[in-house]
Amino acid sequence: MNIKEASHKIGVSSSTIRYYEKISLIPPILRNQIGIRDFDQHMIARIKFIKEMRAAGMSIKALQKYIHLFDKVNNSQNEQIELLKQQVEIMEEKRDDIQFAINHLNYKINHFYDHTLKTEQELKALEKKKH
Template identity: 40%
Template sequence: MNIKEASERLNIPKETLRYWENSGLIPEVPRNSSGYRDYTENEIKWALFIKAMRNAGMSVESLIEFINLYNEHKSSREAQKSLVKEQYDILLAKRNELDKTLNYLSYKLDHFEDHVIPFLEEENYYELRKEKMLDDKSETK
């Protein structure tokens, strides 16, 4: 499949696919007789993996390290797994924080009227607090 088809299938800009190939994140894409990229399932699978890891927040540098370890074969599998596990843990922590924030906002939305003082009441509250503070100061003199 050509780069346009691969780009559409993966929902990734063509420029990103070229960058990933030039960076070594995906294997060099074979060329057809006209010299155009001809993506196979192998490059597509690598691109899917890279896309997932980038979406998870893994840096290009860490992905390059992963690819280099992959190319070293079996002796580096634990190091590869460690890189993926580290990113998994980071993403899980982010999800937990997002879940907390979503729960908080959900609560605020469910109880919005209870938590928001209408503007005029807020203004009155402010004025009352200011007067009380002035009274407290005059009593201490």
């Protein structure tokens, strides 16, 4: 299948696939007689794997390291697991930051009239004094 068909099947753009190839997340894709990339099921599965890891928040740099271990290093399971654990820590930190923001906004909503509005009025008064 060509890159347009692969792109549609996987749900990533053709330019993303080319980028993954350029930065060696996927190996060079075989080409047919007229030079068009020809994707097989193995390559489709690999790009889907990369897409899932990106959706899990893994950076390109971390993913390149993970893929390198997967492709090139024998007995790299411990290093792969460590990379995955690091990713979990990163995502948990992001989750905590998001939860903090949600809690803050809910507080502002729940205390709009007795806190938020009062704070806004105090800020406006300070601005008037400044000018």
